[in-house]
Amino acid sequence: MIVELGHFALILACLLSFIQGTFPLYGALKNRGRLMSLSAPAAYGQFFFVAISFFALMYAFIVSDFSVVNVARNSHTLKPLLYKISATWGSHEGSILFWAFVLALYGAMVAYFGRRLPKSFHVTVLAVQAMVGFGFYLFLLLTSNPFERVFPFPMEGNGLNPLLQDPGLAFHPPLLYMGYVGLSVTFSFAVGALIEGRVDAAWARWVRPWTLLAWCFLTAGLSLGSWWAYYELGWGGWWFWDPVENAAFMPWLVATGLLHSAIVVEKRDTLKAWTILLAIIAFSFSLLGTFIVRSGVLTSVHAFATDPERGVFILAFLFLVIGGSLLLFAMRADRLQAGGLFAPVSRESMLVINNLLLSVAALVVLFGTLYPLLRDALTGDKITVGPPFFNMAFGFLMIPLLLVMGLGPSTNWKRADLVGLLGRLKFIMLAALFATIVIFYIADGGEIMAAVWLGLGLWLLLSTLFEWAERVKLFKPGSIARIFRQPRASMGMSFGHLGLAIAVIGISGTSYWNIEHQDIMRYGDSASIGGYEVTFRDTDGIVGPNYTAVKAIFDISRDGKAVTTLEPEARVYMTPPMPTTEAAILSTLSADLFVVIGEANNKEHTEWAVRLYYKPLQIWLWAGVAIMVLGGLISLSDRRFRMGAPTRGYK
Amino acid sequence: MNINSAAKRKKKRLYLVLTSMTILAVVIWLVLRALQDSISLFLDPTELKARNLPEGEHVRLGGLVAIDSFIKDEDGLTYHFDITDGEETVSVMTKEPLPDLFREGQGVVVEGEVRSAGPFVATRVLAKHDENYVPKEVMDSLKERGVFIDPEEDI
Numbered sequence: 174m175i176v177e178l179g180h181f182a183l184i185l186a187c188l189l190s191f192i193q194g195t196f197p198l199y200g201a202l203k204n205r206g207r208l209m210s211l212s213a214p215a216a217y218g219q220f221f222f223v224a225i226s227f228f229a230l231m232y233a234f235i236v237s238d239f240s241v242v243n244v245a246r247n248s249h250t251l252k253p254l255l256y257k258i259s260a261t262w263g264s265h266e267g268s269i270l271f272w273a274f275v276l277a278l279y280g281a282m283v284a285y286f287g288r289r290l291p292k293s294f295h296v297t298v299l300a301v302q303a304m305v306g307f308g309f310y311l312f313l314l315l316t317s318n319p320f321e322r323v324f325p326f327p328m329e330g331n332g333l334n335p336l337l338q339d340p341g342l343a344f345h346p347p348l349l350y351m352g353y354v355g356l357s358v359t360f361s362f363a364v365g366a367l368i369e370g371r372v373d374a375a376w377a378r379w380v381r382p383w384t385l386l387a388w389c390f391l392t393a394g395l396s397l398g399s400w401w402a403y404y405e406l407g408w409g410g411w412w413f414w415d416p417v418e419n420a421a422f423m424p425w426l427v428a429t430g431l432l433h434s435a436i437v438v439e440k441r442d443t444l445k446a447w448t449i450l451l452a453i454i455a456f457s458f459s460l461l462g463t464f465i466v467r468s469g470v471l472t473s474v475h476a477f478a479t480d481p482e483r484g485v486f487i488l489a490f491l492f493l494v495i496g497g498s499l500l501l502f503a504m505r506a507d508r509l510q511a512g513g514l515f516a517p518v519s520r521e522s523m524l525v526i527n528n529l530l531l532s533v534a535a536l537v538v539l540f541g542t543l544y545p546l547l548r549d550a551l552t553g554d555k556i557t558v559g560p561p562f563f564n565m566a567f568g569f570l571m572i573p574l575l576l577v578m579g580l581g582p583s584t585n586w587k588r589a590d591l592v593g594l595l596g597r598l599k600f601i602m603l604a605a606l607f608a609t610i611v612i613f614y615i616a617d618g619g620e621i622m623a624a625v626w627l628g629l630g631l632w633l634l635l636s637t638l639f640e641w642a643e644r645v646k647l648f649k650p651g652s653i654a655r656i657f658r659q660p661r662a663s664m665g666m667s668f669g670h671l672g673l674a675i676a677v678i679g680i681s682g683t684s685y686w687n688i689e690h691q692d693i694m695r696y697g698d699s700a701s702i703g704g705y706e707v708t709f710r711d712t713d714g715i716v717g718p719n720y721t722a723v724k725a726i727f728d729i730s731r732d733g734k735a736v737t738t739l740e741p742e743a744r745v746y747m748t749p750p751m752p753t754t755e756a757a758i759l760s761t762l763s764a765d766l767f768v769v770i771g772e773a774n775n776k777e778h779t780e781w782a783v784r785l786y787y788k789p790l791q792i793w794l795w796a797g798v799a800i801m802v803l804g805g806l807i808s809l810s811d812r813r814f815r816m817g818a819p820t821r822g823y824k
Numbered sequence: 825m826n827i828n829s830a831a832k833r834k835k836k837r838l839y840l841v842l843t844s845m846t847i848l849a850v851v852i853w854l855v856l857r858a859l860q861d862s863i864s865l866f867l868d869p870t871e872l873k874a875r876n877l878p879e880g881e882h883v884r885l886g887g888l889v890a891i892d893s894f895i896k897d898e899d900g901l902t903y904h905f906d907i908t909d910g911e912e913t914v915s916v917m918t919k920e921p922l923p924d925l926f927r928e929g930q931g932v933v934v935e936g937e938v939r940s941a942g943p944f945v946a947t948r949v950l951a952k953h954d955e956n957y958v959p960k961e962v963m964d965s966l967k968e969r970g971v972f973i974d975p976e977e978d979i
Binding site for chain 2: 544559774
């Protein structure tokens with residue numbers, strides 16, 4: 174009953190999105206007030222019904238209603254409640270429904286917070302948002318109905334991949350989707366501006382908070398996924414350049430560029446067409462990522478052949494949204510008059526370089542991700558493009574980006590004096606260089622690239638602090654008050670750049686100075702790694718809610734003093750039957766000690782395969798991305814960027 | 825004034841185009857160079873034997889771990905097993921950690937270089953699986969060789 178209710182609510186939401194996407198838009202073009210006033214109520218209604226639909230599906234998962242195909246395929250009665258709930262968005266159908274739900278949520282938020290926007294613009298934006306939503310509803314109803322029933326229904330479900338049964342991963346998709354879909358608002362604003370033919374500083378101020386919000390969610394979602402891979406997959410890797418990761422990383426890169434180019438639109442009234450284009454591309458990457466990942470096309474082009482209905486719909490939808498918006502852009506872009514001029518050395522130029530590098534980086538990732546698909550389609554060869562490609566091509570682009578990032582915030586708008594700038598920052602450069610050499614000496618050398626990345630991280634760290642100190646006139650009277658009176662957007666920028674610097678330092682440490690050690694250990698055996706003494710004490714059998722496990726106990730000491738005990742587990746889940754390893758990690762500011770227990774090596778179960786990893790500065794990476802998100806949130810709280818578009822900002 | 829600003833704008837555009845072109849050219853060069861070293865072809869045992877690839881070529885080999893083929897050396901850290909696609913079988917040796925899901929009769933993908941003699945030395949044993957616990961490429965190859973028949977497809 175509730176399941177059918179969910180299905181009907183989905184159909185209603187679909188109809189409402191059609192209404193919201195057409196009549197008010199016509200009203201806006203013909204200036205008919207009554208048609209326009211349909212817009213916001215339709216947005217609220219659409220959200221209401223899709224929410225009913227989404228929670229109906231969640232209900233089916235919670236009560237384990239296996240007469241629903243989707244539930245039977247992805248859930249199991251013995252699964253803990255949290256994972257029953259997270260299974261709602263774990264499957265293809267469920268994730269698309271979740272997409273539509275978040276899309277409608279953002280639509281309702283735009284309807285509410287944007288109510289002081291100029292009426293026709295508000296209506297246009299909501300219409301664009303609704304058109305995208307309409308596509309998603311049709312896709313759900315026609316090809317991927319999450320409420321499909323099955324009869325006779327199975328008594329028990331298939332269960333969820335145990336690797337995915339982890340709190341980190343339960344919340345990773347929702348955060349990521351909030352980010353992906355958040356870019357839809359930016360997209361709607363961009364298309365709305367093209368339809369209205371006007372982009373100005375006010376437009377940039379309206380768009381920025383939505384972009385920031387999406388960016389914060391994307392950053393948080395990406396890092397949560399990376400963190401999950403680090404502690405769950407059991408060998409301490411945190412980024413694999415996997416197509417699924419790339420699909421989320423490309424919109425992040427473009428959204429980061431967009432955040433910066435929107436500043437130029439706001440402050441200097443230029444780079445408008447470019448910013449609009451970035452907004453369109455960012456959302457296109459979101460769509461591409463979602464569909465390509467969720468439809469399995471990336472792992473094999475044959476996914477299209479086995480499910481032609483979905484494949485054709487996806488292609489048509491992508492073509493319509495991306496092609497349509499780009500066509501509109503081509504037709505209208507020349508209406509966007511460029512404003513302020515700037516010299517080759519200026520803040521604007523720095524931001525343009527940032528945008529160029531980030532966009533090219535996104536293109537490189539796109540190429541590496543789609544190239545296997547292209548080869549498969551053309552020659553039938555199945556290939557993989559490995560991490561070396563991405564590390565080299567992407568890494569190379571990040572070097573100039575980090576260099577310029579250190580300079581950018583200290584550069585004046587319009588025209589800056591490069592010699593003077595370098596003069597002011599020369600001590601910072603020397604300090605970063607000196608610190609790198611000292612650290613390299615202490616760490617007993619390493620690869621030259623380690624020094625490059627460490628140096629770039631330190632350069633960014635010091636130059637960001639220097640710019641902040643200059644801005645608040647540190648150590649001069651009244652500096653404490655000035656620190657807190659800084660505009661929130663500037664504070665956010667400092668935090669964001671600082672976070673990236675810390676993350677880059679962490680990446681250089683964990684990528685180039687990590688130590689790996691694997692061995693067969695008996696009870697009482699010791700191994701030493703990175704200054705730690707690891708002693709294998711014992712193993713113990715434990716029984717969890719839907720798994721059994723062997724828990725190993727390791728005593729960790731340093732310089733003869735006991736530090737802690739680590740207890741990694743080797744679990745075997747029941748449904749589906751599948752073993753997983755649970756690593757035990759000791760995190761300190763200087764390094765992570767990572768212990769994994771493998772299989773018993775003899776029948777008496779006294780010898781075990783053990784893997785130890787020593788990962789310097791790993792925690793810096795997580796701290797860095799957390800600080801970046803914090804920076805985004807601080808910037809979001811800036812008074813100028815209220816989502817509600819303050820009336821005095823618009824005249 | 826107006827002419828001046830138009831000239832400035834043109835100059836600015838020129839700089840922009842030049843910078844973009846330079847970056848793009850360097851990137852394309854880098855991309856193509858990096859690509860050569862990091863592409864690996866996916867093959868099943870039959871294809872590996874048939875294709876006569878040059879020694880040292882980086883490939884990924886996928887199939888099922890043959891039943892009763894798994895042997896662990898004295899040191900407990902070196903593993904030997906066979907990968908089969910139902911027609912041909914390739915012996916594999918590795919010192920890399922095995923993924924949690926590694927088991928005889930299950931799908932597996934290993935990475936390594938082509939060698940003219942001796943077992944295939946795997947530099948990585950992949951733990952990646954889709955939701956059906958069989959790597960996609962392996963599944964495709966098994967279907968092609970008639971080892972696995974999808975119950976849903978042939979109804």
